[in-house]
Amino acid sequence: AAGVIQSPRHLIKEKRETATLKCYPIPRHDTVYWYQQGPGQDPQFLISFYEKMQSDKGSIPDRFSAQQFSDYHSELNMSSLELGDSALYFCASSTGTGSYGYTFGSGTRLTVV
Amino acid sequence: AQSVTQPDIHITVSEGASLELRCNYSYGATPYLFWYVQSPGQGLQLLLKYFSGDTLVQGIKGFEAEFKRSQSSFNLRKPSVHWSDAAEYFCAVGAPTGGGNKLTFGTGTQLKVEL
Numbered sequence: 672a673a674g675v676i677q678s679p680r681h682l683i684k685e686k687r688e689t690a691t692l693k694c695y696p697i698p699r700h701d702t703v704y705w706y707q708q709g710p711g712q713d714p715q716f717l718i719s720f721y722e723k724m725q726s727d728k729g730s731i732p733d734r735f736s737a738q739q740f741s742d743y744h745s746e747l748n749m750s751s752l753e754l755g756d757s758a759l760y761f762c763a764s765s766t767g768t769g770s771y772g773y774t775f776g777s778g779t780r781l782t783v784v
Numbered sequence: 785a786q787s788v789t790q791p792d793i794h795i796t797v798s799e800g801a802s803l804e805l806r807c808n809y810s811y812g813a814t815p816y817l818f819w820y821v822q823s824p825g826q827g828l829q830l831l832l833k834y835f836s837g838d839t840l841v842q843g844i845k846g847f848e849a850e851f852k853r854s855q856s857s858f859n860l861r862k863p864s865v866h867w868s869d870a871a872e873y874f875c876a877v878g879a880p881t882g883g884g885n886k887l888t889f890g891t892g893t894q895l896k897v898e899l
Binding site (some may be wrong): 678704712713714715716719727728759761763765773774775776777778780 | 818825826829830871885886888889890892
């Protein structure tokens with residue numbers, strides 16, 4: 672069965688650089704969520720999109736932005752990277768209400784040096 | 785706002801022993817509840833979920849969880865633990881927001897299995 676695809680799997684950036692993470696949801700899933708998991712931490716909700724519109728916003732820094740495109744894939748853009756942005760970034764997708772449970776991607780491990 | 789508490793940071797059990805991981809939630813309405821498992825450096829795998837109906841939910845890998853509204857709990861259980869169950873377990877609560885539900889996770893319970 673198709674899963675949530677995230678790219679790249681690993682990314683190394685220097686401080687103050689920009690990074691773009693991509694997420695391709697399961698076909699026919701119209702909702703995408705982004706989570707950040709720091710080392711030894713629980714996943715923290717960043718932002719979500721439903722039908723290409725932002726549906727909720729969590730603890731996402733102003734340096735980050737995201738959008739969902741017409742094919743439902745989503746991109747998380749991160750600028751002026753800081754060492755503290757090093758984390759595992761998960762994307763998840765679901766149908767509108769999420770009642771079928773989320774499916775998470777394998778994550779993108781971002782390391783800022 | 786919803787919240788989740790997993791009171792046990794680390795748990796060690798012997799292989800073949802029974803397991804119970806505790807989860808308490810706070811939410812003003814009927815919650816959606818989930819248990820996820822994460823191996824080191826890996827993604828989050830859904831073990832089971834509860835939305836409504838039967839309060840005892842069966843999941844994958846022999847796990848089950850029981851929703852107890854009176855105790856605001858959703859504890860995860862397994863009658864006989866296998867060494868491959870060693871991982872981190874996250875309880876999560878879902879709340880409606882717009883067209884979807886964001887998840888709030890607990891801080892996780894690290895399970896170690898002794899052979």
